[in-house]
Amino acid sequence: MIPNHLRHRAEMPVYLFGILVNLLAVVIIFGISIGSWDLGVDIKQYQSFLVTLFLLPFTILILLHWNYAKIRGNAIQITDKQFPDVYTMYRKLALEIGFQENKIPKLYLIQGGGTLNAYATKCNLRKSYAVVYADIFEIVRFHEDYTTLKFILAHELGHIALGHVNIRRKVFTYFANLFRPYAQTFTRAQELSADRVAANFVPEGIDQSLFILSAGKNLYPEVNKEAYLEQIQNEQNGLFLRAVNLMSDHPIMSKRMLALDDIKNYGLKKHGKLF
């Protein structure tokens, strides 16, 4: 659906690496199981592990249904009758990104106790949805800032369009994801890809939108981007900065902002730093 050049260049290699680690882990586990059996060792000690492995896709599916039921039961769906101004903007954006009219993911609004967040996930095997927390949604009302909300929604639609929410991604990288630096690197690569989708479809949001995550929903319009870029000039390569970034599921803000600034200045051929 989405041209591949919008993906961060590291995303698919990191995914492939995770699949290979997964395959290797499965082969080793089965090898140990069969070897133990040949040696007369009681295979029962591996049984629960093998059962867990077999049930993993079903467990993930049940969790998805469970979480979607919580959203359906508690959130407000944004439609042409519910916050129609936002829905019109969202629908147009989804069509631009490449979703067919009948496959536009549902969008929900939920109160998050002050948390500034939005996310995209699956309803079931086929359909996906996006959720935006009230505090982010409110910026449209208090600052009349559609751009920031649009940028955030484009990021979430990017996750869906690029297949980041697909169940197979979780299943195929299950064992690799048990190693936290890998799991965080994989999600960071996907975040950089989703940022590229947002930057491509909402370029007017590159300069200011992400500052909401650092400065909050009231102060972010006042952040001076040039001063911030000066601040982070030397905040990219320190050992501890890299370690914090490595262990984060989202790239640290300085790397994220530099990646977006590079796209603004040099185009999508520039890819932000994953490490």
Ligand SMILES: [Zn+2]
């Ligand atoms: Zn994201």
